Amino acid sequence: MSRHTRLIAAIDTKDITQAKQWVKDFGKTVDAIKLGFEFTYSCGLEAVKEVSAGHKLFLDLKLHDIPNTVASGLSALTKSLSPALTTIHASGGAEMIHRAREALEENFPSPDTRPKLLAVTVLTSMDQTGLNQIGVTGTPHDQVIRLGKLAIDSGADGLVCSAHELVALRDNLGDKPILVVPGIRPQGSEANDQKRIMTPRQASNAGADWIVVGRPITQAKNPAATAQAIQDELS
Numbered sequence: 001m002s003r004h005t006r007l008i009a010a011i012d013t014k015d016i017t018q019a020k021q022w023v024k025d026f027g028k029t030v031d032a033i034k035l036g037f038e039f040t041y042s043c044g045l046e047a048v049k050e051v052s053a054g055h056k057l058f059l060d061l062k063l064h065d066i067p068n069t070v071a072s073g074l075s076a077l078t079k080s081l082s083p084a085l086t087t088i089h090a091s092g093g094a095e096m097i098h099r100a101r102e103a104l105e106e107n108f109p110s111p112d113t114r115p116k117l118l119a120v121t122v123l124t125s126m127d128q129t130g131l132n133q134i135g136v137t138g139t140p141h142d143q144v145i146r147l148g149k150l151a152i153d154s155g156a157d158g159l160v161c162s163a164h165e166l167v168a169l170r171d172n173l174g175d176k177p178i179l180v181v182p183g184i185r186p187q188g189s190e191a192n193d194q195k196r197i198m199t200p201r202q203a204s205n206a207g208a209d210w211i212v213v214g215r216p217i218t219q220a221k222n223p224a225a226t227a228q229a230i231q232d233e234l235s
């Protein structure tokens, strides 16, 4: 099935002026903006509201705690910010994911306005060595499939994964789950701390609904032109 892959810009900065400038420069070039730990913990929730006004928001705070704490935290966050997409860690387990979904449904009875719950599988900065160090002996691929199935069965709308697992996830879970893919590096750009990477085009061909791109855009000489070049690669 051919799908249109959309671009999320990761606005990773501690500086609200910088964040606003990027968002203004991007205009409609990007399809959504992601605000995560760095911006939210530096600038606060009101600043998230301010910077994301008028844009689709991916609120990426990757909650991971006991089910009750995650459900309450997610409820408070989403009530005030109404993101389009939001994250928890799949490794928090079935009950945590289920309670997170319930909390979103309570806050947003209409499926049209309910933030989509994404479960992060295996971080794109992890490789086989990194997994072995935390006691996971299987491959990143097997771990993503295991956590991905668990998360979707437990109520997640979609997953965050690397582009390397997209084809297998589609084979196992079908077209419905929303697959969001960071670890994207246009040809020739630095990997930084990312390990499981692909280009925008490769991720799109493999079945990504959304790609997440941060530093290759924000650290470029001309961030808006770089975002546009990625959109051109996707179209």
Ligand SMILES: O=C(O)c1cc(=O)[nH]c(=O)n1[C@@H]1O[C@H](COP(=O)(O)O)[C@@H](O)[C@H]1O
Pocket: 010, 012, 036, 060, 062, 087, 120, 122, 123, 124, 125, 160, 161, 182, 183, 184, 192, 194, 212, 213, 214, 215, 216
């Ligand atoms: O949940 C995420 O968005 C995420 C999951 C993951 O496995 N890997 C990952 O890089 N991310 C986020 O995606 C963004 C990637 O940024 P760059 O590496 O600068 O493109 C960062 O904001 C990360 O927090």
